[in-house]
Amino acid sequence: MRLTLGISPCPNDTFIFDALVNGAIDTGELRLDVVHEDVQTLNEWARAGRLDVSKVSYGVVPAIAGDYALLRSGGALGRGVGPLLVARPGVDAFRPETMRVAVPGRDTTAHLLFSLAYPGAAHKQFRVFSDIEDAVLGGAVDAGVIIHEGRFTYAAKGLVKLLDLGEHWERQTGAPIPLGGIVARRTLDRDVLRALERLVRESTLHALARRPLVTEYVRRHAQEMDEAVMRQHIDLYVNDFSVDVGDAGGRAVETLLDVYARMNPASAGVRRDVFL
CATH class of the missing domain: 3.40.190.10 (Periplasmic binding protein-like II)
Structure with a gap:
């Protein structure tokens, strides 16, 4: 089965997905066609339903939650990581x-x-x-x-x-900052969605086990080519929440949904069951 995957060229995304997209872990019959775009382009593509799986900003999740479900692994969430x-x-x-x-x-x-x-x-x-x-x-x-x-x-x-x-x-x-997460089409078979979530988690753990290694894949796509900056980027944005959002991460996303609803009173009701 072939699926389209969109991630940003930023070191945290390429670090997390390196093993998954470059054959370092067994994906079975699943194959991913990868595109690298800035996150706002990926947000717009998610609104249009263009990709099967994608990195997106948590800020766009309320607008796409009817079509895409959040995976619990592969995202950027934490404290001291904000813009x-x-x-x-x-x-x-x-x-x-x-x-x-x-x-x-x-x-x-x-x-x-x-x-x-x-x-x-x-x-x-x-x-x-x-x-x-x-x-x-x-x-x-x-x-x-x-x-x-x-x-x-x-x-x-x-x-x-x-x-x-x-x-x-x-x-x-009082909540951690939910920056970006991985979403997948809700129309995909449930077993496929679960396999994706497992594979993203496995790819994240594979990368973390090799930290502080910066691979050629990460270097090739980075906007800032200084390797020390790449390591700083990875160290800041890839953490335990990237392996699994957990209860604290889930509550942070609920907080974001509440804030979004308050800030956008004219929007339709915000879907709450955003995770797979």
Whole structure:
């Protein structure tokens, strides 16, 4: 059986899926056709039902939960892992009513966390995450929300942190931060869905057993080519929650669904049974 799989080129995703997509674990009769895209593109494709299995932002899950179920393995969730709001030096406060801010995609968890912190932001520009630092540095925007490798590189590029949006989430909710998860079509056979969940977990454990190894597959797709940054990225975003979300992770996702519902009162009722 062949299925399409979409993941981002970020080191945490390629680290987790390396064994699964490159034959290091036995997948039986299951074969995966892999595409690498930024997470907002994957969010949009999930809205359109384009792929069988995909990494997505937890921020888009309420919109796609009728068609896709979340797997309990393979995601990014934790404490101290959230996006950052950054600006050029000299900006000591973000004024959401007047300042322009670049955000990595309308459906991203980063956008949800930014909107929770600054509900009055009136001048948002949605950009590919890898373009945001340059947009801030070049003056195209006044501030930017950075994710992924940007967390480790912004200071060296001359940017300053205005707010850790993940810390704000944790203060407001008390919950870990659900950044991104793996979803699969609900129309797939139940046995196939269970096999996928098992294989993603096995691939994650395979990678963790070899940490701190950075494989050629991870290096080939990384946006930031410094291997030390790749290791930092993996160490931050791949953890016990990536093996299985567990009870604490499940409650964090429920919290996100509650926040989404409060922030989007006009939306239809949010589905609660989002996990497989």
